[in-house]
Amino acid sequence: MESNLQTKKDQLFAKALVLILKPLVKILIHNNITYIGIQSLLKKAYVQVAEAVFGLPDKKQTDSRISLLTGIHRGDVKRIRESLQDQTFEKEIKASLGAQLVSVWLSHTKYNDESGNPLPLFKMASEGAPSFEELVLSVSKDKHPRSILDDWVNQRLISTLEDGRIMLNDKGYVPEDDFEEKLFFAGKNIGAHLEVVASNLESQNPPMFDRAIYYSKLSEESIEKLESRSKKKMMALLTEMNLLARQFQEADEANDKNSGKIHLGAYFYKKNEQDDESK
Structure with missing residues (x-):
């Protein structure tokens, strides 16, 4: 019985993972990054996460343990750890x-x-x-x-x-033509959202807020109205929270013990289902 439950859980996880990966793969292919090209980046990400998150209390993280956690050859782990640097471009x-x-x-x-x-x-x-x-x-x-x-x-x-x-021109820093800056914010925003998902899947209490609504069979006119109103409401919320967070930061930053961070975001996604019959 337990084995069947684990199999079902693995299947559900794999299905969710494919949904997460599809948009990422779309970005990769659009930017001429092949499966082979992404492998080295995945290795680095695995090593970084294993080292930062999965260490043992009072024990130094080793190449062997990271290799065990990630399935990456110990020689590759050693090479990656030696080359990793916190570069800020x-x-x-x-x-x-x-x-x-x-x-x-x-x-x-x-x-x-x-x-x-x-x-x-x-x-x-x-x-x-x-x-x-x-x-x-x-x-x-x-x-x-x-x-x-x-x-x-x-x-x-x-x-x-x-x-x-x-x-x-707008209540936000959204560079129109600078692709590299857009990538910076894409990584920052998507990364933060996935951290929320990871925390909630790990059943952390209390769970972080992560909610959405989904509707289909809508006309273009209805979507335009929903998008327009959503943008106004979300921008009003972000503007309000930006002001409040700025006030709190100015009051808190003098104390070196205060090191907490927040990331609040909003998005509106629309698509014509006829453009992608697979969904």
Whole structure:
């Protein structure tokens, strides 16, 4: 009986895993990454997770144990562990800084009107206050405000008003043309969601919030209405929570013992089922 239950569980897990992998494989093929190409990345991911998550208390993690946990040859484990480095690429730094800047612009009272909406900013501090230059320097002293400003104009993240001030085009950092930055956020967002799924499958208590609704047989008009309303509601929630989280962070960050992180996201998926009869 127990064996049958395990077999059924394995079958259900395999079915769910295929559903998870299909969109990923679509991305891989679209970007000319073959099955052979993904193997080395999977090996690295297995080794990293085994080392970071599955260690034994008060014992140093060994190549042999990681090999046992992952099924990867011990020689490969040794090579991967020696080569792994926490590299932060320029695009990741740029994307992270951009998201921080938008977050401050949306949530800090200095850059908001009385209703909590983001104010238009002067480009440089010499032109007036509040300014984009001041915003950038409040987050990072390492990046030149003018360079970021030019990049944001190019990315169509901001618009220039008639009086010369600049305004956010949308309430979020969503680079339109920079594929590398899009990849950074894709990994960050999908990775966080999968961490929620992993935690809940492990029956961690209390479970993390993960809810969705599913409907089919809808007209294009109905989908457009649902999408429009969903975007407004989700953006309102994200804006509200961004403001609240910013306030908490400013109050908590002085204490070195506070190291907690959160990741709150939202998405809306739509598809014409006739485009993919297999689903």
